[in-house]
Amino acid sequence: MDEIVIIRDVLEANNNVAHENKTIKDERNILMVNIIGSPGTGKTSFILRAIENLKVPCAVIEGDVTSDIDARKMAERNIPVVQINTGGSCHLNAGSVNRALKSLSFDNGIVFIENVGNLICPSGFELGEDFKLALANVTEGDDKPYKYPLLFTKAKAVVLNKIDMLPYFEFDKKFFYDGIRALNQEVPFFEVSARTGEGFGEFAKWLEEKYYKFRQSK
Amino acid sequence: MDEIVIIRDVLEANNNVAHENKTIKDERNILMVNIIGSPGTGKTSFILRAIENLKVPCAVIEGDVTSDIDARKMAERNIPVVQINTGGSCHLNAGSVNRALKSLSFDNGIVFIENVGNLICPSGFELGEDFKLALANVTEGDDKPYKYPLLFTKAKAVVLNKIDMLPYFEFDKKFFYDGIRALNQEVPFFEVSARTGEGFGEFAKWLEEKYYKFRQSK
Numbered sequence: 001m002d003e004i005v006i007i008r009d010v011l012e013a014n015n016n017v018a019h020e021n022k023t024i025k026d027e028r029n030i031l032m033v034n035i036i037g038s039p040g041t042g043k044t045s046f047i048l049r050a051i052e053n054l055k056v057p058c059a060v061i062e063g064d065v066t067s068d069i070d071a072r073k074m075a076e077r078n079i080p081v082v083q084i085n086t087g088g089s090c091h092l093n094a095g096s097v098n099r100a101l102k103s104l105s106f107d108n109g110i111v112f113i114e115n116v117g118n119l120i121c122p123s124g125f126e127l128g129e130d131f132k133l134a135l136a137n138v139t140e141g142d143d144k145p146y147k148y149p150l151l152f153t154k155a156k157a158v159v160l161n162k163i164d165m166l167p168y169f170e171f172d173k174k175f176f177y178d179g180i181r182a183l184n185q186e187v188p189f190f191e192v193s194a195r196t197g198e199g200f201g202e203f204a205k206w207l208e209e210k211y212y213k214f215r216q217s218k
Numbered sequence: 219m220d221e222i223v224i225i226r227d228v229l230e231a232n233n234n235v236a237h238e239n240k241t242i243k244d245e246r247n248i249l250m251v252n253i254i255g256s257p258g259t260g261k262t263s264f265i266l267r268a269i270e271n272l273k274v275p276c277a278v279i280e281g282d283v284t285s286d287i288d289a290r291k292m293a294e295r296n297i298p299v300v301q302i303n304t305g306g307s308c309h310l311n312a313g314s315v316n317r318a319l320k321s322l323s324f325d326n327g328i329v330f331i332e333n334v335g336n337l338i339c340p341s342g343f344e345l346g347e348d349f350k351l352a353l354a355n356v357t358e359g360d361d362k363p364y365k366y367p368l369l370f371t372k373a374k375a376v377v378l379n380k381i382d383m384l385p386y387f388e389f390d391k392k393f394f395y396d397g398i399r400a401l402n403q404e405v406p407f408f409e410v411s412a413r414t415g416e417g418f419g420e421f422a423k424w425l426e427e428k429y430y431k432f433r434q435s436k
Contacts, residue, residue, distance in 0.1 A: 038358070039358055040355075040357065041358075065366060066364075067364050069361055069364060090308055118308065120306070121339075139358075140256070140357075143285075143287055144257060146287060147257070148335075
């Protein structure tokens with residue numbers, strides 16, 4: 001029982017800071033998107049392509065256990081970026097995002113949070129984001145919604161990446177989307193290839209609308 | 219400080235049970251391999267192909283957050299299998315493997331443990347296994363040793379899966395293997411495709427030798 005109480009306390013402390021993050025980002029007119037996906041699903045290249053296609057200014061908070069490989073890719077393209085290294089933790093928490101937000105000189109736009117590559121724990125920790133985006137991909141197989149249901153239940157957008165690889169993999173789209181629909185009736189689906197750029201026009205249009213609605217709601 | 223003490227206690231309790239698991243599996247002449255890789259890296263199809271190629275009897279302990287998709291694939295092929303559902307946990311622990319071992323009617327052979335799809339926390343929890351095997355794949359990219367160093371430091375074998383996809387992905391093998399060698403001077407490398415079967419002859423030969431050495435050492 002002790003363990004359960006401790007976990008509840010950790011989540012409660014996290015949620016308090018997440019609430020503070022939400023206030024900070026709202027005051028700075030930032031729409032914040034928490035991107036969750038497996039290692040190698042293409043989170044970094046997805047963000048780079050999305051930014052290419054968006055008319056709204058963007059910045060990035062990079063989460064990794066260690067290394068700054070992804071943050072350097074952003075900086076090379078003059079995208080404002082802050083790196084969080086979790087040390088050993090398999091997910092970002094609200095505290096580290098709080099510090100990242102405070103050190104990020106950026107307002108009036110979209111902040112992408114690239115969470116640690118992991119389909120499990122990142123879904124359980126609120127960061128103060130506007131919504132979670134699940135980034136799946138063709139090469140990892142069509143059974144992910146059945147094996148990692150929490151992410152697909154909580155996501156407010158599901159993006160299937162690497163669709164240029166569909167001819168080379170046995171990926172049953174119906175099975176994949178049926179698995180998500182059983183968990184989440186409303187979530188919109190997007191199909192993209194971060195390599196070829198396919199599908200990003202539609203996604204960028206949808207995200208811009210989200211951003212303008214967010215700005216109008218204030 | 220409290221949090222650190224608690225984590226240490228959890229790991230210590232886990233290690234005690236892992237030690238018991240090691241005694242159990244040694245008494246039953248089982249070589250136990252803990253397979254760690256991303257979601258969708260092909261752990262299940264890797265194990266199926268390995269078993270096809272091995273002359274030694276094999277059984278499987280399947281770890282997933284939820285579902286029994288993978289265990290059913292084993293059972294369909296009459297491979298002895300026990301499923302562990304972690305509920306929400308992102309890694310197997312020694313306690314669940316202890317219960318799985320006790321309910322598995324199998325001796326004198328190799329037990330593959332398919333850990334939860336995750337490159338981070340599974341590396342931190344000893345299960346009583348003989349060794350950890352890191353299963354990477356071409357489609358997830360060549361930077362995994364740099365981003366998830368603990369797994370590649372601890373692994374006693376690294377297998378690169380989906381090599382039939384090398385023509386379609388920018389995967390720099392030198393960068394990948396250099397990253398591992400910087401962490402782990404001794405670990406052997408194998409390249410396979412679970413889809414085509416390529417590379418499994420060599421891997422099976424190596425694993426059989428490991429098994430026979432283990433049996434002789436007793």
